[in-house]
Amino acid sequence: MTKHYRQRLVAVIALSFLSFTSPLLLTRNASAENPIASKASSQEINSLIKKLKSNDERELDTAISELGEIGEPAIPALIEALQDENLQVRQSATEVLRQSGRPVIPALVKALTNSDVELRRRAAALLKKVSRSYWNSSELSKVKTVVSQLIPLLQDSDAGVRSRS
Structure with missing residues (x-):
């Protein structure tokens, strides 16, 4: 193996390593610091x-x-x-x-008990949308919690709230 070939091989390996790790470094820094x-x-x-x-x-x-x-x-x-x-x-x-996503669930559950019908409608519809993202995940217990909050809305006095539950 020639000296020139070894230098090129080392350079290619180094560039390959950097190209794989630099996005991870950038992502980690960006998520760690959300100004x-x-x-x-x-x-x-x-x-x-x-x-x-x-x-x-x-x-x-x-x-x-x-x-x-x-x-x-x-x-x-x-x-x-x-x-x-x-x-x-x-x-x-x-x-x-x-x-x-998930951080909004407690606030939406609280909004389900609000006296404003429109807010209850929107909260119920949003809860359904947010919980759908957990159906195929390991966080199925979160879906059960959300569904248990939606079930009482099936008895709501407003038809719009009931249909969105």
């Missing part, structure tokens, strides 16, 4: 919720994205936004909550 979630105040969250009323698609998409990145601290404000008079705000809040 938006750690710095989000209630004022910033409320400001983003107000931006959900925007007719500018870029501003709306940015607000949805940032609220999704904030995660759990934004959930109570998003649940409140489900009661907003503006349809676009309700739809955008629904989308963010749907994408949030």
